[in-house]
Amino acid sequence: MTEMDKDSYYVGIGEMKVTHNPHQLIIMGLGSCIGLALYDRNAKVGGMAHIMLPESAGRCRCSTKRSCKFADRAVPILVDEMLRRNAAKSRMVAKLAGGASLFTTMDTLRIGEKNAEMVKEKLRQEGIRVVAEDTGGNYARTIKLDTCTGRLSVKTKDGVLFIESAST
Amino acid sequence: MRERRDMLELSTFQRDALNELGNIASCHAVTALAEMIGVTIEIAVPKVEVVAIEELQRLIDQDKIVAGILVELEGDLSGYLQVLFPARSAFTLVDMLMGRTNGDTKSIETDMERSALMETGNILASSFCSAIADFFHTTLMPTPPSFAFDMMGAMVENAIIAVAQMQMTDQIILFRCDFKDEKELTIHGYILMFPSFDAVKRILSVLREMVGDSDGNGQG
Numbered sequence: 001m002t003e004m005d006k007d008s009y010y011v012g013i014g015e016m017k018v019t020h021n022p023h024q025l026i027i028m029g030l031g032s033c034i035g036l037a038l039y040d041r042n043a044k045v046g047g048m049a050h051i052m053l054p055e056s057a058g059r060c061r062c063s064t065k066r067s068c069k070f071a072d073r074a075v076p077i078l079v080d081e082m083l084r085r086n087a088a089k090s091r092m093v094a095k096l097a098g099g100a101s102l103f104t105t106m107d108t109l110r111i112g113e114k115n116a117e118m119v120k121e122k123l124r125q126e127g128i129r130v131v132a133e134d135t136g137g138n139y140a141r142t143i144k145l146d147t148c149t150g151r152l153s154v155k156t157k158d159g160v161l162f163i164e165s166a167s168t
Numbered sequence: 169m170r171e172r173r174d175m176l177e178l179s180t181f182q183r184d185a186l187n188e189l190g191n192i193a194s195c196h197a198v199t200a201l202a203e204m205i206g207v208t209i210e211i212a213v214p215k216v217e218v219v220a221i222e223e224l225q226r227l228i229d230q231d232k233i234v235a236g237i238l239v240e241l242e243g244d245l246s247g248y249l250q251v252l253f254p255a256r257s258a259f260t261l262v263d264m265l266m267g268r269t270n271g272d273t274k275s276i277e278t279d280m281e282r283s284a285l286m287e288t289g290n291i292l293a294s295s296f297c298s299a300i301a302d303f304f305h306t307t308l309m310p311t312p313p314s315f316a317f318d319m320m321g322a323m324v325e326n327a328i329i330a331v332a333q334m335q336m337t338d339q340i341i342l343f344r345c346d347f348k349d350e351k352e353l354t355i356h357g358y359i360l361m362f363p364s365f366d367a368v369k370r371i372l373s374v375l376r377e378m379v380g381d382s383d384g385n386g387q388g
Contacts, residue, residue: 012225013325029230029321032329052329069332102326103238105314111329140322142231157233157318 032112040087075122230321237289
């Protein structure tokens with residue numbers, strides 16, 4: 001991976017970022033977190049959220065900047081930001097990756113799995129279709145969304161694989 | 169709703185004390201490793217950092233492939249501990265531990281290789297914990313380790329999530345220790361400790377008692 005490409009934005013844990021072509025959005029080293037990518041191919045607007053835990057319920061620490069920590073809050077926030085950047089909900093598609101379980105001692109917490117479930121549930125509520133998904137497993141992923149094409153690439157330590165380009 | 173903004177502000181004394189503690193614990197750990205593999209190992213002065221969760225990811229080389237173990241800490245000072253070896257160091261360690269020629273190991277695939285590294289990590293983690301426990305006159309029990317060989321960013325992210333699960337805080341106290349062997353034969357590693365917020369409070373209160381709360385500016 002070429003470091004610090006000037007057209008690339010890195011999305012840190014609990015953060016989100018929306019941009020348009022020709023920029024790229026990147027999350028490095030996703031473990032049990034979920035990288036959620038939304039894309040509108042007409043507007044060429046793409047957004048990404050780096051989601052940590054499924055629910056914010058019962059936790060009062062969900063102030064502004066890091067509100068994308070939680071899946072239940074991150075999805076609507078990311079959708080709103082996409083809309084503000086002239087994306088249309090009807091054209092938005094979602095792709096997600098991550099939700100792995102690297103360490104067996106943490107398997108019982110099933111955090112990755114719960115994260116993925118919550119993200120999909122929230123997307124359903126928003127009426128946004130999931131067109132591609134690469135979640136689960138026991139390996140880390142680095143993901144990159146190309147806002148020119150809507151293509152999401154997933155890189156593991158063993159190589160790169162593309163999860164479906166924006167065919168819809 | 170509780171109004172809480174648990175921002176940690178360490179006084180100079182607290183920071184120094186934690187640095188010293190990290191230093192002692194790391195020395196114990198690395199000595200154990202050195203004895204095990206029969207090599208002199210130097211540790212850089214360990215650093216204690218209080219970092220916001222998102223900063224942490226910027227402090228590390230996220231794409232770097234490392235062999236790592238994770239243990240959960242039980243007892244008064246709960247939290248998680250990770251010992252990470254960059255890939256090359258992990259290979260060298262396996263060569264040493266399994267009596268191979270240096271340079272033989274090129275990947276971590278078999279259970280033998282995994283368990284050799286897991287055991288090494290476990291020894292480091294256990295000695296680190298026992299030094300800390302002695303200092304605080306408490307017990308600190310590491311759970312059996314689990315192992316992964318993957319991107320550093322994802323491993324650290326895992327520990328962050330685990331701590332975040334226990335209680336919400338935007339900050340992590342990180343004991344970070346880098347070490348390498350004398351001849352730079354590329355044994356290089358990191359010990360990262362992620363105490364829970366309760367553990368941090370406990371650590372700070374003990375430190376405060378030690379100085380008789382002279383400046384009284386810790387958070388209550």
